[in-house]
């Protein structure tokens with residue numbers, strides 16, 4: 001199979017996903033895959049976000065290809081969720097060391113599952129030979145975007161789902177050869193859950209949409225809770241105080257690891273792709289209703305205070321040494 005056969009047989013079918021849904025909204029494609037560029041005719045506020053995943057940096061070479069396809073699209077959709085956007089379509093730039101058809105079919109299947117869930121077509125991309133690297137740009141409509149710069153003094157800080165699972169999952173995945181050498185395993189179900197949370201994060205699209213008009217500032221947790229909350233602090237000109245005792249830790253994480261380790265991962269581990277956001281105290285009841293309706297936990301983890309230049313993000317009740325706030329590619 002060569003470059004063009006790969007595009008035609010594996011990627012092109014993904015452009016049919018969701019096309020009927022898009023037609024019914026009045027937006028639409030004049031051209032998708034097959035020309036020098038795709039052409040979209042539309043109106044409204046278009047959010048678009050791009051993220052690259054590099055082998056050895058964002059995932060290991062032995063990640064199941066299905067999980068990798070899922071993960072690449074999920075982390076990009078997560079950025080749209082953090083803007084309170086509805087996904088519309090995406091592009092894919094993929095660099096491959098070789099064409100291995102079964103691997104690629106599984107990769108495409110992983111992307112397809114999420115693409116079908118959100119009715120989004122693949123509308124273009126690029127295919128090249130080289131070290132395994134995947135870049136996706138995701139696009140969505142956001143009538144009422146939620147930015148990072150809207151946090152106000154007095155707001156509460158919240159996070160969706162649970163934190164620290166993905167960093168624990170990465171640890172378990174890297175360590176799995178030594179673990180499988182041990183004959184019995186009390187926690188294997190919990191460990192599988194944590195590894196899945198790392199490999200296949202859930203983009204909180206519906207929750208992100210529901211938080212429009214409620215959240216004053218929002219982002220997704222990719223680098224680590226504290227590192228990401230610092231972006232809200234800086235953009236909003238405020239300080240963030242996090243209560244380490246209130247962090248949502250999953251049952252699986254607390255069964256598999258001691259609390260100081262779980263808390264450290266929750267605060268700085270990253271890769272969770274949960275939504276962290278701020279909201280005024282009088283929104284608390286609405287937030288409870290949103291959590292109930294979406295079936296996703298929303299936990300109050302801190303508060304917004306006046307700007308404190310020495311420490312834009314501080315942590316109360318942490319019995320861990322926090323020398324770093326999260327992942328940073330060049331430090």
Ligand SMILES: Nc1ncnc2c1ncn2[C@@H]1O[C@H](COP(=O)(O)OP(=O)(O)O)[C@@H](O)[C@H]1O
Nearest residue numbers: 048049050051079082219220221222223228231
């Ligand atoms: N190479 C680049 N060129 C232009 N803008 C960039 C580049 N890299 C990052 N950005 C922008 O910087 C901001 C922060 O990026 P990043 O930390 O990757 O955000 P996120 O964690 O949401 O993916 C975003 O607005 C992003 O678009």
Ligand SMILES: Cc1ncc(C[n+]2csc(CCOP(=O)(O)OP(=O)(O)O)c2C)c(N)n1
Nearest residue numbers: 051056057058059060222223269270271327
């Ligand atoms: C093999 C491997 N090692 C380490 C990590 C941890 N890690 C790598 S990049 C990253 C931060 C998120 O990536 P980035 O490219 O900064 O995403 P963005 O913030 O742009 O969404 C984390 C936590 C990982 N995911 N996989």
Ligand SMILES: [Mg+2]
Nearest residue numbers: 050051052222
């Ligand atoms: Mg990015």
